[in-house]
Amino acid sequence: MANGQWYPADWPDRIRALADGDLVPVEPRRAATVMLLKDTAAGTVVHMLRRRASMAFAGGAYAYPGGGVDPRDDEHQIHWAGPTRAWWADRLGVDETAAQAIVCAAVRETYEEAGVLLAGPTPESVVGDTTGADWEADRAALVARELSFAGFLERRGLVLRSDLLGVWTRWITPEFESRRYDTWFFVAALPEGQRTRNASTEADRTVWIRPQDAADGYDKGELLMMPPTIATLRQIAGYGSAADAVAAAAERDLTPVLAQARLVDGQIVLSWPGHDEFTKHIPTGGASR
Numbered sequence: 001m002a003n004g005q006w007y008p009a010d011w012p013d014r015i016r017a018l019a020d021g022d023l024v025p026v027e028p029r030r031a032a033t034v035m036l037l038k039d040t041a042a043g044t045v046v047h048m049l050r051r052r053a054s055m056a057f058a059g060g061a062y063a064y065p066g067g068g069v070d071p072r073d074d075e076h077q078i079h080w081a082g083p084t085r086a087w088w089a090d091r092l093g094v095d096e097t098a099a100q101a102i103v104c105a106a107v108r109e110t111y112e113e114a115g116v117l118l119a120g121p122t123p124e125s126v127v128g129d130t131t132g133a134d135w136e137a138d139r140a141a142l143v144a145r146e147l148s149f150a151g152f153l154e155r156r157g158l159v160l161r162s163d164l165l166g167v168w169t170r171w172i173t174p175e176f177e178s179r180r181y182d183t184w185f186f187v188a189a190l191p192e193g194q195r196t197r198n199a200s201t202e203a204d205r206t207v208w209i210r211p212q213d214a215a216d217g218y219d220k221g222e223l224l225m226m227p228p229t230i231a232t233l234r235q236i237a238g239y240g241s242a243a244d245a246v247a248a249a250a251e252r253d254l255t256p257v258l259a260q261a262r263l264v265d266g267q268i269v270l271s272w273p274g275h276d277e278f279t280k281h282i283p284t285g286g287a288s289r
Contacts, residue, residue, distance in 0.1 A: 010178075011174075011176065011177070011270070011282075012268060012282045014176040014177070014178070015176045015261040015268050015270065015282070016268070017176070018175060018176040018261070019261065019262075019263060019268075023176060025175035025176070025180070026177070026178060026179070026180045027180070028172055028173055028180035028181055028182040029068050029069070029180065029181050029182065030068065030069040030098065030101065030102060030105070030181075030182050031066060031067060031068045031069060031105065031181040031182065031183040031184070032066055032067075032069070032102050032103070032105040032106035032109060032183065032184050032185075032186060033063070033064045033065065033066025033067075033106070033109070033183055033184075033185050033186070034064055034065055034066060034106050034109070034110045034165070034185075034186045034187070034188055035047075035064050035168065035185065035186065035187045035188070035232060035236060035245075036064070036065065036110065036114060036116060036188055036189075036190055036196065037187060037188070037189050037190065037236070037242035037245055037246075038189065038190040038208065038242055039189075039241050039242050040208075042210065043210050043240075044210070044211070044236075044239060044240070044241055044242055044245070045208040045209055045210050045211075046064075046208070046209060046210075046211050046214070046233070046236065047064070047065070047114060047190075047196050047206065047207075047208055048062045048063065048064060048206065048207050048208075048209060048214065049062070049063060049064070049065065049113065049114075049205065049206045049207075050062050050063075050204055050205040050206070050207075051063060051204075060224050061224045061225055061226055061229070062214070062223050062224060062225050062229060063225070063226070063229055064185075064229070065109055065110045065112075065113035065114045065116075066105075066106070066109045066110075066113070066183070067105065067109045067112070067113070068105070068181065069101045069102060069104075069105045070101075070104075070105065070108070070145065070148070070149065072148040072149065072150065073100065073101035073102075073104040073105050073108065073149060073150075074097050074098075074100065074101045075148065075150040076097075076100070077150050077154065078100060078104060078149070078150050078153060078160055079153055079154070079158065079159040079160060080100075080159065080160050080162060081120075081122075081123035081124075081159045081160065081161050081162065081163060082123075082160075082161055082162035082163025082164070082165075083162055083163060085099050085100050088100070088102075088103055088162065091167060091254070092167060092170075092184060092254070093170075093254060102184055103160070103162050103165065104149050104150075104160065106165060106184070106186045107119065107149075107160055107161075107162075107165070108142060108149045110188070111130075111139060111142070112139060112142055112143050114196045114197070114206070115130055115131065115139065115194075115195070115196060115197045116130070116190060116191065116194050116195075116196055117130050117158075117191075117194070118160070118161045118164045118165065118188060118191065119153060119156075119158040119159060119160050119161055120158060120159060120161060121157055121158060121159070122159065123159050123161070126161060126164070126191040126192070126193075126194075127158065127191075127193075127194070128192075128193035128194065129193060129194065129195075130194060131195070131197070138152055138155070138156070164188050164189070164191070164246075165186045165187070165188050165246075166186060166187045166188070166245075166246040166247070166248070166249025166250060166252075167184055167185070167186050167249055167252070167254065168185045168186060168187050168232060168235070168236075168249050168252050169184075169185045169228070169231075169232060169235075169252060169253075169254065169257070170182070170183065170184050170185070170254045170255070170256045170257065171183050171185070171227075171228040171256065171257045171258075172256045172257070172258045174258065174259035174261070174270075175258075175259075176261060182256070183228070184254075185228065185232055186249075187236065187242075187245050187246050187249050188246065189242035189243060189246055190242070196208070210237075211233045211234070211236050211237035212233075212237040214233050215230060215233045215234055215237060218230045218233070227259075227272055227275060227278045228257070231257075231272075231275055231278075257272055257273060257274065257275065258272075258273070259271065259272050260272075260273065266283070267281045267282060267283055268280075268281070268282040268283075269281055269282075270282060
């Protein structure tokens with residue numbers, strides 16, 4: 001490979017089926033992922049995990065903590081701090097119920113997969129170390145969906161800190177993909193006193209890495225990534241601190257990025273608007289990389 005871009009082997013066949021009208025697109029599931037940042041002497045670094053090679057989708061690819069919305073994230077008893085649900089609804093382009101669910105998913109998934117919790121006992125505070133056995137029991141219950149996020153916050157007497165998040169971009173899985181997600185990418189700074197750990201059963205490695213170093217690894221074909229991951233790495237690489245990146249999120253364009261596929265001169269041309277580097281030319285007789 002010239003770089004570390006990954007896409008499923010069945011995409012060419014599915015693209016052809018969609019073009020021929022033989023494939024009905026799957027409705028995308030709402031999801032959220034978080035680029036967790038911290039400042040070091042060597043510069044700002046981002047927390048990434050490597051999906052297990054055995055995973056059916058994007059096995060071996062580097063990504064950020066994240067996942068789908070739990071239907072219970074729509075519950076209205078979430079204790080909330082920061083911009084209102086109405087503000088988030090306007091920013092995310094959804095209604096207030098969906099806005100709460102998406103923000104909750106971002107915070108919940110970061111805790112489930114990285115052990116980092118963007119919540120505190122008051123609207124101005126954040127919890128400290130969350131590595132104790134009692135915290136781990138609650139985290140495991142969240143992962144197993146034995147405990148709702150609202151119930152977790154209520155039990156702990158915690159307030160979700162939506163003000164610690166900035167929404168960065170939105171990508172929607174292509175219409176020809178069998179697993180589709182409408183994903184909002186967030187940025188957040190690692191709270192003081194907390195530390196990450198590999199808490200995800202879907203990952204075999206986690207790293208803190210400078211965004212530019214990760215992008216260089218992708219360009220050399222050493223690190224496998226999907227288009228949204230490398231695109232966001234390139235975007236955040238120029239910021240001097242985690243706070244700068246979070247502040248910049250307020251001005252980001254959230255027009256969804258959705259891949260397009262068309263037939264040109266006997267080839268399938270796969271492209272992501274605004275991201276020319278990901279354009280692929282796939283012969284109609286089979287896949288190419």
